[in-house]
Amino acid sequence: MAVKDLQVRQGDVDIVLDIVDMGEVREFEKFGKQGKVTTAIAKDETGDIKLSLWNEQIDQVKAGDKVHITNGYVSEWQGEKQLTTGKFGKLEVVGESKEVKKEMTSGPDEEKNKQAYEETKKKIEEAEKLDEEPVTEEEEIE
Numbered sequence: 757m758a759v760k761d762l763q764v765r766q767g768d769v770d771i772v773l774d775i776v777d778m779g780e781v782r783e784f785e786k787f788g789k790q791g792k793v794t795t796a797i798a799k800d801e802t803g804d805i806k807l808s809l810w811n812e813q814i815d816q817v818k819a820g821d822k823v824h825i826t827n828g829y830v831s832e833w834q835g836e837k838q839l840t841t842g843k844f845g846k847l848e849v850v851g852e853s854k855e856v857k858k859e860m861t862s863g864p865d866e867e868k869n870k871q872a873y874e875e876t877k878k879k880i881e882e883a884e885k886l887d888e889e890p891v892t893e894e895e896e897i898e
Contacts, residue, residue, distance in 0.1 A: 760802035762830045764837055769828035771839075773798035773807065774853035775821045781814055798823070798839070806833075808840040813847050822851045 757771045779795040794814050798807040807825075809817060817823060827845040831838050841847050 758802040759798075759800050759805050762805060762837060762839065764830055764832045766830040767827070769830060769839065769845075770824075770826050771800070771828065772822060772824050772850065773800055773805075774855065775807070775817055775819050775823060776804065778809075778814075778817070778819050795838070805830075806836060806838045808838055809847075810840075813841070816847065816849060820852055821849050822853045824848045824850045 757769060759771070759773070762769065762771075775796050775798050777797040779797075781792050781794045783790065783792045785791070791811055792814060793811075794809050796807045796809055796817065796819075797804055799805070825839065825841060825845060825847055827841070828839050829842040829845060831840065
């Protein structure tokens with residue numbers, strides 16, 4: 757199974773993902789019980805997805821880990837897909853993601869960043885030129 761194939765309300769998800777980032781842990785109380793939750797960013801070669809981690813799962817996983825989710829469930833929160841193990845799923849750390857570890861330990865790619873900056877700058881300048889073009893009388897009427 758791949759991230760690109762996941763659909764909202766899909767169950768029985770069996771997928772291996774690389775953990776790219778761990779979000780801030782939030783504590784809560786529900787039905788008189790304390791709990792904690794965080795949202796991690798997980799990816800495979802086809803894309804990324806938010807992964808909800810609950811309670812003991814948070815201490816089990818860190819950025820750079822490769823995890824295997826079995827019997828997972830895809831939900832939607834604020835318009836974005838989220839994957840979770842839910843009540844019946846399982847999360848297992850199966851190793852380290854060499855790709856993510858390399859990204860985490862390498863410095864910035866200055867050439868790539870410079871290129872992205874130049875492309876963005878050019879797009880902004882083109883958009884500003886469009887804003888400066890005079891509007892004809894016919895366009896004003898429409």
